Amino acid sequence: xxxxxxxxxxxxxxxxxxxxxxxxxxxxxxxxxxxxxxxxxxxxxxxxxxxxxxxxxxxxxxxxxxxxxxxxxxxxxxxxxxxxxxxxxxxxxxxxxxxxxxxxxxxxxxxxxxxxxxxxxxxxxxxxxxxxxxxxxxxxxxxxxxxxxxxxxxxxxxxxxxxxxxxxxxxxxxxxxxxxxxxxxxxxxxxxxxxxxxxxxxxxxxxxxxxxxxxxxxxxxxxxxxxxxxxxxxxxxxxxxxxxxxxxxxxxxxxxxxxxxxxxxxxxxxxxxxxxxxxxxxxxxxxxxxxxxxxxxxxxxxxxxxxxxxxxxxxxxxxxxxxxxxxxxxxxxxxxxxxxxxxxxxxxxxxxxxxxxxxxxxxxxxxxxxxxxxxxxxxxxxxxxxxxxxxxxxxxxxxxxxxxxxxxxxxxxxxxxxxxxxxxxxxxxxxxxxxxxxxxxxxxxxxxxxxxxxxxxxxxxxxxxxxxxxxxxxxxxxxxxxxxxxxxxxxx
Numbered sequence: 447x448x449x450x451x452x453x454x455x456x457x458x459x460x461x462x463x464x465x466x467x468x469x470x471x472x473x474x475x476x477x478x479x480x481x482x483x484x485x486x487x488x489x490x491x492x493x494x495x496x497x498x499x500x501x502x503x504x505x506x507x508x509x510x511x512x513x514x515x516x517x518x519x520x521x522x523x524x525x526x527x528x529x530x531x532x533x534x535x536x537x538x539x540x541x542x543x544x545x546x547x548x549x550x551x552x553x554x555x556x557x558x559x560x561x562x563x564x565x566x567x568x569x570x571x572x573x574x575x576x577x578x579x580x581x582x583x584x585x586x587x588x589x590x591x592x593x594x595x596x597x598x599x600x601x602x603x604x605x606x607x608x609x610x611x612x613x614x615x616x617x618x619x620x621x622x623x624x625x626x627x628x629x630x631x632x633x634x635x636x637x638x639x640x641x642x643x644x645x646x647x648x649x650x651x652x653x654x655x656x657x658x659x660x661x662x663x664x665x666x667x668x669x670x671x672x673x674x675x676x677x678x679x680x681x682x683x684x685x686x687x688x689x690x691x692x693x694x695x696x697x698x699x700x701x702x703x704x705x706x707x708x709x710x711x712x713x714x715x716x717x718x719x720x721x722x723x724x725x726x727x728x729x730x731x732x733x734x735x736x737x738x739x740x741x742x743x744x745x746x747x748x749x750x751x752x753x754x755x756x757x758x759x760x761x762x763x764x765x766x767x768x769x770x771x772x773x774x775x776x777x778x779x780x781x782x783x784x785x786x787x788x789x790x791x792x793x794x795x796x797x798x799x800x801x802x803x804x805x806x807x808x809x810x811x812x813x814x815x816x817x818x819x820x821x822x823x824x825x826x827x828x829x830x831x832x833x834x835x836x837x838x839x840x841x842x843x844x845x846x847x848x849x850x851x852x853x854x855x856x857x858x859x860x861x862x863x864x865x866x867x868x869x870x871x872x873x874x875x876x877x878x879x880x881x882x883x884x885x886x887x888x889x890x891x892x893x894x895x896x897x898x899x900x901x902x903x904x905x906x907x908x909x910x911x912x913x914x915x916x917x918x919x920x921x922x923x924x925x926x927x928x929x930x931x932x933x934x935x936x937x938x
Contacts, residue, residue: 465762472752473687479748484694487741491555494526531558540583540598541617544635546664548736549643553631555740556645557619563747564623567821571620571628575817581807584616586794603637612637614794618807622817625653625750632808639666640790644808647746651770651813652755654680656688656718657777658746660739671707672735674742675721679773680766684718691745692720699738701731712783716776771813778809853888856881863920878920879913886912 480487498521505518513519525533535554536542542550560568576582580591587610588597604610614636621629627650634642641664649655656676663671676692678684684692696703700722707723717723726732756766782804791800859881885892886907896916897903906912 469685469687473685475752476745476749477687477691480745484698484741487695487744488699488737490744491528491532494528495532498522498526498529527562528558531555531562534558539617539619539633540595541615541633541635544615544641545633545643546641546667548664548669548732549633549641549662552643552645552660552662552736552739553633556743557631559744559747560621560623560629563744563751564621564626565822567624567819569622569817569819571622571630572817576618576620576807579802579806581618581803583618584614584795586610586614589795589799612640614790620807622819623750624819624821625649625655625753627651627816628810630808634790636790636794640664646808647743648774649679649750649753650755650816651774652757652767653753654756654766654770655746655749655753656684657774658743660743669726669732671723672726672732672739673707673721673723674735674739675717675723676742676746677716677777678718679777680769682716682773682776684720688749689718689720692718692742695738695741695745696720696722699734699741701734702727705731710784712780715780774813775811778811781809849888852884856884860885875914875917878917882916882920883907883913886916 486493501518501521505513505516505522508516508518531554536545536550537554537557539545539553545553580595583595585595585597585601587601587604588595593600598615603613606612614634616632616634618633619631623629626647628646628648630644630646630648632642632644634640634644641662643660643662645658645660647658649657656678658674658676660674661671662669676684676688703722705724705727707725709717709721709723713721713723722735722738724731724735726735756763756770787808788800788804791803795803859877863878863881886896887893900906903912906915
């Protein structure tokens with residue numbers, strides 16, 4: 447019986463089946479991180495802190511000898527990343543003292559998660575795209591940044607009815623990574639009680655990942671809007687494994703999943719069916735939202751660690767890339783259709799500034815100009831320097847300057863030792879040892895002379911005893927000594 451040749455429809459179905467199989471494999475690998483313990487996605491900080499405290503209690507019950515042999519010291523003096531995130535909070539954010547505690551909590555958890563999970567490739571977004579425009583910190587009382595973004599500390603708030611009221615302060619942090627072309631957190635504080643936190647994680651245009659977006663709006667101390675969604679970008683559908691994870695997280699965290707605000711038309715064009723958009727009725731419901739937001743964000747970062755770009759020139763890859771670009775364009779176009787944000791910014795900074803900020807900072811679309819990213823992984827650093835050989839000359843120049851500076855310091859210390867003049871700060875033995883070793887390593891004449899006079903010189907350099915040996919002999923020759931009662935200070 448003759449086998450019928452494959453039709454175009456058969457081939458297309460095979461391609462779709464293969465894509466589905468690959469998506470399922472990725473989903474299984476991703477969900478294996480948390481499937482058996484989904485609570486870990488939002489309880490990471492609490493568990494890490496408890497584990498560290500238990501380690502500390504065990505160490506406190508040890509004898510000194512057991513403690514020295516146990517390796518506990520390194521564990522105790524190295525805080526787990528989630529615990530360190532909680533301790534740092536908003537860190538160096540200028541709006542830290544202004545922000546509502548809920549915003550402080552969410553900013554610290556989100557930015558801390560980036561530092562933890564993008565350890566090797568978290569980069570600041572290109573300077574000229576935001577800081578160079580003054581978008582790192584904006585104050586409508588200093589629109590030309592004459593006080594370099596610090597007017598909030600020196601210029602008093604205007605009274606109601608005066609020009610500039612209500613004062614608006616706006617601060618941004620923007621990063622990029624291997625997977626994400628832009629990781630953006632914005633915090634807004636307005637004098638009349640309005641506060642906003644805006645977060646968007648834009649994947650690079652060739653990564654098949656949703657755009658994770660979240661907003662918190664607080665007015666007069668009450669949360670009026672809490673929204674988070676993983677917005678699909680390809681075929682406007684989320685993969686089944688992502689939908690399953692969102693649903694499980696919502697079932698575990700949200701106290702009333704049916705409490706949903708109406709989503710405007712522009713949002714309906716880009717949000718997924720599992721978008722959470724609410725006005726929390728009480729603190730318990732808002733706490734559930736924050737758990738969900740922290741958990742979904744952490745899961746999203748885990749997926750990013752497994753993701754690879756859509757590459758290749760075959761028809762399937764080209765089609766995927768076109769769909770991804772169209773999805774990104776639809777997201778920014780529909781976000782720009784939301785005029786509420788625009789009106790708030792225009793009232794404070796004017797239309798021209800707002801148009802530039804909205805289109806270049808918040809919702810940009812520049813597939814031809816994605817930021818470069820540099821990884822600290824050794825293999826990628828070698829590759830980077832291979833691609834940019836001109837940086838090798840800079841390294842040589844920097845090393846030359848460092849060697850010249852070290853030689854000057856060594857000469858200064860040795861002169862001080864031989865003359866006996868210590869100035870205001872006594873010369874200690876470690877400086878003399880360092881200076882002698884510096885001279886030995888960098889001055890061939892000095893090294894050859896010592897090697898000829900002291901047969902074991904090279905062996906002592908190798909085992910680390912040469913510095914002490916030379917310093918003690920220098921003291922004998924110059925009539926000086928090390929006064930141990932004065933922290934090994936040089937006395938003559």
